[in-house]
Amino acid sequence: MLRTAALAAVAALVAAGCSGGGGDNSSGSGAAFDVTIDTPAAKGPLDKVKWSLYAEPQTLDYAYAFDFPINTVLANVCENLLRVTPDLKISPGLASKYTNPDPLTWVYTLREGVKFHDGTPMAAKDVVASLTRHADPEVGSSYSTVFKDVASITETGPLEVTIKLTRPNVLLNEQLSASPGIVESADFLAKAGKDYGNPQGGVNCTGPFSLEEWKPGTSITLKKNDAYWDSTLAPKTSELEFVFIQDPSARANALLTGEVDGGYLLPTTSFDKLHASDGKLYFGAITGSxxxxxxxxxxxxxxxxxxxxxxxxxxxxxxxxxxxxxxxxxxxxxxxxxxxxxxxxxxxxxxxxxxxxxxxxxxxxxxxxxxxxxxxxxxxxxxxxxxxxxxxxxxxxxxxxxxxxxxxxxxxxxxxxxxxxxxxxxxxxxxxxxxxxxxxxxxxxxxxxxxxxxxxxxxxxxxxxxxxxxxxxxxxxxxxxxxxxxxxxxxxxxxxxxxxxxxxxxSPMSLYLGKRVTGVTPNITHLSYPWAATLGSAN
The missing domain is CATH 3.10.105.10 (Dipeptide-binding Protein; Domain 3)
Known part of the structure; x- marks a missing residue:
């Protein structure tokens, strides 16, 4: 991935934040580590990658995407109106631009030519249905309070959505770069009903990967979306399988033996062994303690x-x-x-x-x-x-x-x-x-x-x-x-x-990559950024 001055500044900021300065981090106990914003770019494609999760997501319904496992998966399947990039900046996403003409109004212009995984085109009605769902008490969204200052969300054009507020709330706009801003097909939501997001109902979004299979208790498999709209993030991996390994020791062993290719949020007790392995242990920025x-x-x-x-x-x-x-x-x-x-x-x-x-x-x-x-x-x-x-x-x-x-x-x-x-x-x-x-x-x-x-x-x-x-x-x-x-x-x-x-x-975000894979960000933005799109071969 390309390094820029902005990326370097973020990396330096994180290093200083944890250690008080210097080129690496140290707690005074002898542990030292570099904090980086990226890993070496992939050199080629891969047919399949296996990725570890410390727990199975309870659902893939974006309204409840309030924890690490679900967001690690969903970030590659569903997309937001805006996008938080690995350098911790907010950029356009499914909305190509947005304006704030007055303190109580936000207007979003949607991208043309974006399609859901079933091939249907994305339109303003889908954004309205996706966002208003958070305020439905029957849904019980984890993000209902994000929308507490919203007076209305309306379709003001085939590819335009306008949000009216009851009081100014600049944070609402920023949060549309994460789970509160995910866009799902309105028709699919209606059809799936209460099964939406579970292993039977599934999801139908616009991301670089689509949901292929969910085996409860075992794994979730994603497949490459060949019709993905963003050519700069066309997936390098054809199939991505998330396996659920709750026991920390078993998870570390799966990484060390190559049974799985990588994972985030690793057991801290395994850091020294992972450092000494054939793969690479990385540390990235995190926005919370x-x-x-x-x-x-x-x-x-x-x-x-x-x-x-x-x-x-x-x-x-x-x-x-x-x-x-x-x-x-x-x-x-x-x-x-x-x-x-x-x-x-x-x-x-x-x-x-x-x-x-x-x-x-x-x-x-x-x-x-x-x-x-x-x-x-x-x-x-x-x-x-x-x-x-x-x-x-x-x-x-x-x-x-x-x-x-x-x-x-x-x-x-x-x-x-x-x-x-x-x-x-x-x-x-x-x-x-x-x-x-x-x-x-x-x-x-x-x-x-x-x-x-x-x-x-x-x-x-x-x-x-x-x-x-x-x-x-x-x-x-x-x-x-x-x-x-x-x-x-x-x-x-x-x-x-x-x-x-x-x-x-x-403590920093941890990432382990086995010797055959590379190309993903190690920082916290992987919870909303399509991190697996850049995952590919290290050789």
């Missing part, structure tokens, strides 16, 4: 002092070593420097560097617990063998909580059920803390902080702060990226003071 999301504010953690105490008691350095083998650093905030891509790299780094380090002080934390009258109160933390870092983090939180007088209980969740904790509020019943790897779909840090508004889907603990909500409203109406970033800095200050989520660590 690992956090302990507070999912119940009616219990002990409803008191801010208890949340602060738990944060103060956690041994983040030990957590980074145990969970990541040193491939990371303690987090200062929920969004790392790489997540501030709407401002120049220097400004993003300054914002991040100005944050105070979170210091460990169990004695002071214990006093806060006593002041809050929470001594001996129960806190339930979800854990899972989905990934080693989840169980390590949960154990560290339990140890920290017990040290300061809390009664911390671990609740083990199966890997496939753990992903449901983020999409189904009912599954979080009785759980106070959830270890999560958050990320933004867009280059704008406001996306993460806006998701903590009152009533937002990803506000897992239903935290509410009127001052915060008002600042979000002001930021959403600010079109200048620099000014919007300054408002986001204020939101960050409140979030770190109130702690609806407790930052844990920053």
């Amino acid at each position: 690992y956090s302990a999301a507070v999912t119940n504010l009616k219990g002990a953690l409803g008191d801010r002092r208890v949340r602060q105490a738990l944060s103060m008691a956690i041994d983040r350095d030990g957590m980074v070593q145990a969970a990541l083998n040193g491939y990371g650093a303690p987090a200062k905030a929920p969004v790392p420097a790489a997540g501030w891509a709407t401002v120049p790299a220097e400004r993003a780094q300054t914002i991040h560097n100005s944050l105070p380090a979170i210091t460990q002080d169990p004695a002071a934390a214990k006093k806060l617990v006593e002041e809050a009258g929470a001594d001996g109160k129960k806190v339930v933390v979800a854990t899972s063998n989905l990934a080693p870092e989840i169980s390590v983090a949960a154990n560290a939180i339990q140890a920290a909580g017990k040290e300061i007088g809390l009664d911390v209980e671990l609740r083990t969740i199966a890997p496939d059920a753990y992903t449901a904790l983020f999409t189904d509020p009912a599954t979080r019943e009785g759980i106070d803390v959830l270890v999560t790897s958050g990320y933004d779909m867009t280059p704008d840090p406001l996306e993460f902080y806006a998701a903590l508004q009152t009533g937002e889907f990803a506000n897992y603990g239903n935290w509410s702060n009127p001052e915060y909500d008002q600042l979000v409203k002001e930021a959403l109406g600010t079109t200048d990226p620099a000014a919007r970033a300054e408002l986001t800095v204020k939101l960050q200050e409140i979030a770190l003071r109130e702690l609806p989520g407790i930052p844990l660590w920053d």
Whole structure:
């Protein structure tokens, strides 16, 4: 892939964000790693590639594309009105251009000649049907709140769609570069009904690959779309099979033996072995940090002092070593420097560097617990063998909580059920803390902080702060990226003071490529960018 000055700036930003500077990253534990935006370009085509996923997607319905496995697959099958590129920029996608003639209006001009996988042409009616579906309460979309400021979405021409707002919301436009902006055939949606997105109903989008077969519990196979509209991303691989391997050790072994050709989000315990293998381990930018999301504010953690105490008691350095083998650093905030891509790299780094380090002080934390009258109160933390870092983090939180007088209980969740904790509020019943790897779909840090508004889907603990909500409203109406970033800095200050989520660590996106494949981006944009289109032969 072509490197540009912009790409180099992003790579440098990520490196500095994790390590404090230098050409590589180091947590101080001896682990050092380069962060890159790409891998060597493919030299030729491949008939078939096998790719590993740590869990089976619960669905391929874009309305519920709220986790890594589904988005890793769907990014190659379904496309958005706009596109986030690997250099963390927003560019035209299925919309060839868009305008914002007034603060309450966005107009999208669609590309001509785009066809769905069944051969039918894409038109404005398909965009309207796809986007309005998010607001249907019967659908229960994970992105319903993205559209909360929308007054109407209408077809204003055969290839033109106009969105009218009730109040300014620049973030809505940016988020149409990810799952909220996916376009599906209106006719196919109507025909599939409640089977849409499941193994029986399937999907019918416009991406470089189409859904060929879904074997529940085993694999999802995609095939090359020979009629794909974007010639610059014509797939180099004819068939792409995603295999579901939940056990981290089994997944690492499948990569090391060549049973599968590659995968994202690798078990951290396997990094050293993967480094020493015939393939190549890469690290890329990620727009979010690992956090302990507070999912119940009616219990002990409803008191801010208890949340602060738990944060103060956690041994983040030990957590980074145990969970990541040193491939990371303690987090200062929920969004790392790489997540501030709407401002120049220097400004993003300054914002991040100005944050105070979170210091460990169990004695002071214990006093806060006593002041809050929470001594001996129960806190339930979800854990899972989905990934080693989840169980390590949960154990560290339990140890920290017990040290300061809390009664911390671990609740083990199966890997496939753990992903449901983020999409189904009912599954979080009785759980106070959830270890999560958050990320933004867009280059704008406001996306993460806006998701903590009152009533937002990803506000897992239903935290509410009127001052915060008002600042979000002001930021959403600010079109200048620099000014919007300054408002986001204020939101960050409140979030770190109130702690609806407790930052844990920053770590890069991981990618492993076996010796026969290359050509994909290692960064977080693979969750919405058609990354597999450039996947091909390394030889």
